[in-house]
Amino acid sequence: MQDVTITVMDREGVSHELLAPTDMNMNLMEVMKSYEIAPEGTIGICGGMAMCASCQCYIESDHKLAKKSDEEEAMLAEAFFVKENSRLGCQIHIDPNLNGLKVTLAPAEE
Numbered sequence: 001m002q003d004v005t006i007t008v009m010d011r012e013g014v015s016h017e018l019l020a021p022t023d024m025n026m027n028l029m030e031v032m033k034s035y036e037i038a039p040e041g042t043i044g045i046c047g048g049m050a051m052c053a054s055c056q057c058y059i060e061s062d063h064k065l066a067k068k069s070d071e072e073e074a075m076l077a078e079a080f081f082v083k084e085n086s087r088l089g090c091q092i093h094i095d096p097n098l099n100g101l102k103v104t105l106a107p108a109e110e
Contacts (some may be wrong), residue, residue, distance in 0.1 A: 004099040008057070010037050011105050020094045028103070029055035029089035042108055048090035053079035055089035056106040063101050065092060080109045 003019040006028070010016060020031040029044045032055065037043070046052035050071040056079055059065065065087065068076070072091045076082050086106065092098070 002096055004094065004096060004101070006031065006098060006100075007102045008032060008035075008037055009060075009102075009104040011107060020098070022094055022096050024094075026094045027090050028057070028092040028094065028101075031094060032089060032105070038105060038108075043105070044090065046090075050075050050088055050091055053088060053106075053109065056081070056086055057089050057103040058083055058106060059085045059087055060102040060104055061100060063098060079106075081106045 002022045004022060006018045006020050008016045008018060016035060016037055018031055018035050020026065027048060029048055032038065033044050043054050045054040050069065053075050068087070069091060072088050075088060076086055
């Protein structure tokens with residue numbers, strides 16, 4: 001088992017260093033929920049189906065991530081607070097290449 005370290009800046013501006021397992025087929029949204037980075041019911045509302053953008057985050061490090069799926073692109077096209085470095089946490093699968101990843105959780109939709 002290998003864990004990776006991911007730094008997440010929450011919506012209140014507080015930085016959290018998370019240990020994420022690479023052997024459990026988890027995504028970033030699930031890891032953030034397990035650490036309770038945001039109040040329950042404000043992240044991962046759709047259960048990780050790329051249908052709500054509640055787990056939108058800004059990639060702050062230079063990690064090479066998998067290409068956005070058509071579903072992720074479509075959801076981000078409709079989401080609030082989208083930036084050039086926006087991704088959906090539910091679409092970022094935890095693997096060893098993510099060690100040191102830094103993200104900022106996007107503001108909650110209004």
